[in-house]
Amino acid sequence: MENKLNSNFIDAYIERCSKETETMIANESSNFLNQPLTYLKENKNEFIYVESTFFEQIGVEGVSLELDDVFGTYDVMLGLKLQKKFEKVLKEQLNTSLQGDEAKFDLMFSHDDGLWDLNFAFNYVEGFNENMSLNEAFKLIHQFLSQLVESIKKPTS
Numbered sequence: 001m002e003n004k005l006n007s008n009f010i011d012a013y014i015e016r017c018s019k020e021t022e023t024m025i026a027n028e029s030s031n032f033l034n035q036p037l038t039y040l041k042e043n044k045n046e047f048i049y050v051e052s053t054f055f056e057q058i059g060v061e062g063v064s065l066e067l068d069d070v071f072g073t074y075d076v077m078l079g080l081k082l083q084k085k086f087e088k089v090l091k092e093q094l095n096t097s098l099q100g101d102e103a104k105f106d107l108m109f110s111h112d113d114g115l116w117d118l119n120f121a122f123n124y125v126e127g128f129n130e131n132m133s134l135n136e137a138f139k140l141i142h143q144f145l146s147q148l149v150e151s152i153k154k155p156t157s
Contacts, residue, residue: 008054008138008139008142009030009033009050009054009135009138011052011053012033012050012051012054013027013050013051013062014027014028014029014030014032014033014048014049015027015028015048015049015050016028016032016043016046016047016048017046017047017048017049018045018046019045019046019047020045025046032134033133033134033135033138034134034135035133035134036131036132036133036134037074037130037131037134037136037137038130038131039134040065040066040067040074044067044069046066047065048064048065048066048134049062049063049064050063050064050065050138054142055078058142058145058146058149059080059081059082059149060078060079060080060081061079061081061115062078062079063076063077063078063138064076064078065077065137065138065141068121071121073121073122073123073124074121074123074128074130074137075119075120075121076119076120076121076122076141077117077118077119078117078118078119078145079113079115079116079117079118080115080116080118080145080149081114081116082116082149082152084109086152087107087109089152090107090116090152091107093148093152094107094118094120097125097126097144097147097148098120098121098124098125099124099126100123100124102124103121103124104120104124105118105120105121106118106119106120107119122137122140122141125141125144126144127140128140
């Protein structure tokens with residue numbers, strides 16, 4: 001049963017890192033993702049970085065998740081492989097998809113690596129629940145990003 005829970009991230013590269021220095025604290029197995037999301041509240045000086053074929057399939061290199069020290073929201077940070085020409089529709093989709101008046105995101109195109117640097121508050125993603133496990137959180141982040149990319153690449157008729 002436990003392996004089934006983590007099947008999407010069984011091959012994942014998972015790091016716990018220091019927010020201050022961005023150095024790796026520990027390399028973790030997929031079992032680490034059974035921890036509750038609130039792990040980040042109890043370890044405010046850490047962020048979790050995950051690379052997985054699960055994310056690569058939608059054009060995401062890796063995903064970092066941390067607790068924002070100021071706002072107390074769970075922040076998702078990633079690089080998204082999407083052409084610059086999609087900027088307008090990407091911003092529209094983010095504004096539509098993130099729930100709530102306070103829903104915030106930062107989006108910047110990096111010409112150096114051809115990626116969108118995207119940061120958003122996970123708390124405003126539909127289905128968010130602070131009582132979920134890290135595994136469930138990363139699955140929900142994947143689902144959100146997958147729908148985002150799909151809606152952007154969908155041809156307009």
